[in-house]
Amino acid sequence: MPAIERSLPPYMQVIAHIRAQIEAGELRPGDMVPSDRDLAKEWGISRVTAQKVLTALKAEGLAESVPGVGTRVCENAPKMHHTGRDRASAVRRTGKIYTPGEYARIVSAELVPAPADVATALSIEAGAPAIKRVRVTYNKEDQPVSASTSWYDGELAEAAPRLLEAERIPEGSWTYLEKRTGRHAVYGCDSLDTRLATEEDAALLGLTLPAALKESTTTLKDGENVVVEFGISISQSGRRSVYEYELDN
Incomplete structure (x- = not known):
């Protein structure tokens, strides 16, 4: 049963819930989509x-209106770019990472020297x-739509050896890491930007250069402010990210 929390305006919480569905x-x-009458009854909000x-x-x-019927989900709803925040929320809400029709392949999993920016994010030496x-994530037509690179402190390899296997971890890598180490991610920070694709990006996503990309970096931390995972995700243009937030008065 959904319930209103007081941290955000009620209508924003309901929108986020339906969007996630x-x-x-x-x-x-x-x-x-539930009618205004049904939403009011289910969530305890006004019409x-x-x-x-x-x-x-x-x-x-x-969504779109259907005269005499109600409101339905659009046939061509905009495609979404899923950041680390989106994936983390999806796992905890549904137990699933990818939307129906999408699937992922792990193209590599290895222990490498940490680049300077990654080392800074993980608080380890370069x-x-x-x-x-x-x-790489693919759509139902088997076309690559996004790629992501997840980084972890190499000292975690012994406790969580599956991170070094080029196979999918059904529950998600950071959830697996929580189970193996007890390090529970409670805080996340996403940063979004756009840039031109590199040759490596083009190879992953099947792009013809030059091409523009959306890039997001995600940092997940535990309750002691220790980084659990640092990730970089890229997607082609045309995939939307949506965030809702409050502004201080």
């Missing part, structure tokens, strides 16, 4: 607030051993 495939293209939810979903291109896992 659409991204996870729990609501598929053509499925009906006016529920109507704001439906209006916002339509504005995002995720050149010290670091675990590097590279995955």
Whole structure:
């Protein structure tokens, strides 16, 4: 049973919940979105607030009105770029990482000297051993849509040996790491930017250069502010990221 938390305005929480259902495939293209009356009853909000939810979903291109019927999920809802925050939220909410029709392949998993920027993020010495896992995500047409590189302190290799296997970890690498080490990720920070693709990027995503990319870096930390995972994700243009936040008065 969904419930309103007081940290965000109610309509934003309901929007985020329905958006997540659409991204996870729990609501598929053509499925009906709950009516304003049903949303009001289910969430304990007013009809006016529920109507704001439906209006916002339509504005995002995720839903559309059907005269005499109601509101349904759009057939061509915008594709989403999933950052580390998105994947972490999906795992804890549904136990799944990828949306229906998408799948990933681990193209490499190895112990390498940490580059300077990675070493800084992981709080280790530059050149010290670091675990590097590279995955490519594909859509239902088997086309690569994004690639990500996850980095971990090399000292974790003994406790979590599957991080060095070029095979998918169904529950997600950072969840696996939590189970093996007890280091529970409680804080995350994402940074988004755009840049031109390199030859390595083009090889991973099947791009023709020059090409523009969206890049996000994600840092997950435990309760003691120790980095659990540092990741870099890239995707082609045309995949949207959505964040909601409050502004101080």
